Amino acid sequence: MADAIQFYEPNERYGFFSNFSLHSIVIDGTTWPTVEHYYQASKFLAADIIARVHHATTPEQAFKISREYSKQVRPDWNSIKEAVMMRGLRCKFHQHHPLAHWLVATETQPIVEHCYSDAYWGDGGDGSGQNRLGQLLMALRDELKNKHPYKMIRYVDAAQLPTQFGVFTMHGFVQPDNNTEHLALTYGELDVTKPVLIRLHSECLTGDALYSLRCDCGFQLQKALETIVSHGSGALLYLRQEGRGIGLLNKIRAYHLQDKGADTVEANERLGFAADMREYHFCEGMLHYLEIDQVKLMTNNPRKVQALCIAGINVVERVPLQEGHNIYNDNYLATKSSKLRHILSKEDGFSLS
Numbered sequence: 350m351a352d353a354i355q356f357y358e359p360n361e362r363y364g365f366f367s368n369f370s371l372h373s374i375v376i377d378g379t380t381w382p383t384v385e386h387y388y389q390a391s392k393f394l395a396a397d398i399i400a401r402v403h404h405a406t407t408p409e410q411a412f413k414i415s416r417e418y419s420k421q422v423r424p425d426w427n428s429i430k431e432a433v434m435m436r437g438l439r440c441k442f443h444q445h446h447p448l449a450h451w452l453v454a455t456e457t458q459p460i461v462e463h464c465y466s467d468a469y470w471g472d473g474g475d476g477s478g479q480n481r482l483g484q485l486l487m488a489l490r491d492e493l494k495n496k497h498p499y500k501m502i503r504y505v506d507a508a509q510l511p512t513q514f515g516v517f518t519m520h521g522f523v524q525p526d527n528n529t530e531h532l533a534l535t536y537g538e539l540d541v542t543k544p545v546l547i548r549l550h551s552e553c554l555t556g557d558a559l560y561s562l563r564c565d566c567g568f569q570l571q572k573a574l575e576t577i578v579s580h581g582s583g584a585l586l587y588l589r590q591e592g593r594g595i596g597l598l599n600k601i602r603a604y605h606l607q608d609k610g611a612d613t614v615e616a617n618e619r620l621g622f623a624a625d626m627r628e629y630h631f632c633e634g635m636l637h638y639l640e641i642d643q644v645k646l647m648t649n650n651p652r653k654v655q656a657l658c659i660a661g662i663n664v665v666e667r668v669p670l671q672e673g674h675n676i677y678n679d680n681y682l683a684t685k686s687s688k689l690r691h692i693l694s695k696e697d698g699f700s701l702s
């Protein structure tokens with residue numbers, strides 16, 4: 350199989366598929382150190398054997414202990430083992446969000462446990478085996494990819510992004526329905542047991558990359574990245590929503606109308622657009638991948654707070670992000686404050702006329 354994904358050792362690139370990968374699972378209130386512990390213990394009815402396997406220090410140990418009691422395997426094991434395995438896999442991928450996104454990201458590639466010593470769960474080393482573990486993983490992938498949130502946004506890949514502020518990890522996503530690409534930049538170890546400092550930053554080529562003074566975006570982007578680094582950890586979701594969702598060329602048309610006296614809302618409306626065309630629903634899937642469900646959100650825009658609340662994210666605090674006010678964007682900011690309900694204070698000395 351040309352593009353098949355072969356896995357076996359937990360520490361290899363696709364090692365997270367292995368039942369020996371160190372991902373604990375909770376089933377009926379019991380925590381199992383790995384799927385292997387759960388699977389091997391499920392072979393037995395005797396509580397003392399189950400306990401010995403359960404408390405094995407490693408998945409390899411759990412496997413070995415189970416072998417010692419091969420004569421005491423429950424009589425119906427062959428008829429239930431696939432259901433047991435699938436239950437363990439479902440828990441593993443549902444309880445560890447990145448794993449589920451990584452599984453869906455393999456799209457239609459065949460998944461094969463490349464194992465010389467196992468011709469049932471593995472491929473037998475030469476492809477003659479049944480690869481039942483690979484089959485169950487592919488069946489689970491088919492289940493997940495048609496479910497929320499994988500339907501609305503797909504994780505694709507990640508890479509390091511060294512910046513002048515610090516080294517971030519860049520996670521790439523795509524919306525399957527319109528192929529729009531988005532990024533999440535993460536910094537440090539995200540402690541998701543506490544509110545994570547994040548920013549939802551809408552793409553603004555002129556502000557973010559061309560040093561425009563017409564808006565505050567570039568200043569906000571820099572301040573947000575600096576703040577995340579000085580905080581020690583956080584995430585910036587970089588959303589491809591140029592022009593508040595109308596695109597770069599329409600933003601230039603809107604700017605042209607503003608050069609003639611329209612404000613940023615009137616310009617959009619004269620072009621036939623709403624004042625703000627952005628949607629944020631797919632952020633839920635990006636935060637699901639990052640396992641973030643409570644945040645401190647750097648924004649002046651109440652719509653972003655509302656959008657995350659609708660997505661079920663607990664916005665514990667709004668962190669103001671008022672940067673780069675100057676003579677060229679004073680009217681723009683004043684309009685955002687008066688017409689788009691942005692929360693802007695006059696503390697930075699400008700009139701916000």
Ligand SMILES: Nc1nc2c(ncn2[C@@H]2O[C@H](COP(=O)(O)OP(=O)(O)OP(=O)(O)O)[C@@H](O)[C@H]2O)c(=O)[nH]1
Binds near residue numbers: 566593600650670685
């Ligand atoms: N259509 C249009 N879009 C603009 C204009 N100025 C900035 N933008 C876009 O607005 C988006 C940035 O949104 P802002 O309103 O600056 O701020 P916000 O992101 O809504 O709120 P904050 O989180 O507080 O920054 C980017 O997509 C910019 O390209 C404009 O005059 N017209």
Ligand SMILES: [Zn+2]
Binds near residue numbers: 553556564565566567
């Ligand atoms: Zn901008």
